[in-house]
Amino acid sequence: MRKADLQDTDNAEGDDAKAQQLVSPVIRGLRLLRYMAEGGSTANLSEVGRRIDVNRITVMRLLATLEHEGMLERLPQGGHQIGFEFLKLASTVLAANDLTSFARRILTRLSESLQLSAYLVVRDGGHALYLLREMPKTALVSNIQVGSRIAAHLTTPGRVLIADLPPDTLRDLLGNDPLPTATGQSPGTHARLAQILAADRERGCAWSFSAFEPGIDSCAAPVHDRSPIAIAAISVAGPHQRFELDPTLHERVEREVKVAAHDLSILLGNRQDGLQG
Known part of the structure; x- marks a missing residue:
């Protein structure tokens, strides 16, 4: 048997072992809670079963169990809502965390998935301030250090942090033309910057x-x-040659960075539906 075949067999056996440790009723209960948290209704049990891939009787048992534990509450007019005990649990978790602690977990996952440096950045006046960085175990990474303070219009996280600010505010923050530049691609005037920011807003992200x-x-x-107005930005950076060698990386990076920013937004109380772009 080839080495690759042996590895595939080992992986399959590992997956089977992991699957045997999973508790199916817990998985079904979590699916139901997620369905409810996303605005789903329990008025039609058959429809709920279809959405979470269980039969109607199982839905009834899950609802009864979650009601008993206070995770769901029955409504007088029928159906259910998220229960007070669930809300208390969520509030306890949120109270014990802040922007950076939530972001660090998201950045770690993002960096590991893409094998690129991942950053959390906030705006400090007209500058982008780099608060957190997670780096992959690769030789080629971005050199921006935690604590770096860079003119906001020069970097991708800085651009998304100022993209929704009025022109007068931008001029107050960044100063009059000409704007400082880092390379020949940097916007050197407010007119050019406005064009770039409009494209960033349309796309839902900024690229450099x-x-x-x-x-x-x-x-x-x-x-x-x-x-x-954006309170922070999530960004990733890595060598251009990675993107040249992998034609799928550009699309994957954009998708995963948007998802990461959306996930962090949800944790911080944003309830806008969907992802842009």
Whole structure:
């Protein structure tokens, strides 16, 4: 048997072993809670069963169990809503965390998935302040350090942090023309910056191809709480040659960065549905 076949067999056996440790009723209960948290109704038990892939009787048992534990509450007019005990549990978790602790877990997952450096960035006046960084175990990574403070219009996270600000506010923050530049691709005027920010807003993220660090490409997406103005940005950066060698990486990076920013936004209280782009 070839080495590759042996590895496939080992992986399959490992997956089977993991599957045997899973508790099916717990999985079904979590699916039901997730369905409810996303706005699903329990008025039609057959429809609920179809959505979470169980039969009608199982749905009834799950509902009774979750009601008993206070995770769901029955409504007088029929159906259910998320229960007070569930809300208390969620509030306890949220109270014990903040922007950086939530973000660190998301950045770790993002960096491991893409094998690129991942950052959490906030706006400090007219600058982008790099708060967190998670790095893959590779030789080629971005050189931006935690604590770096860079003119916001020069980097992708900085751009998404200022994308929704009024022109007068931008001029107050960044100063008059000409704007400082890092490379020939940097926007040197407010007119050029406005064009770039409009494209970023339309796409739902910002891209840079060696525009700040030569040989380094970057993508960033905005993080929102309940405010329409981004409170933070999540970005990834890595060598341009990675993108040249893998034609699927560009699309995957954009998708995963948007998802990461959306997930962090949800944790911070944003309830807007869907992902842009």
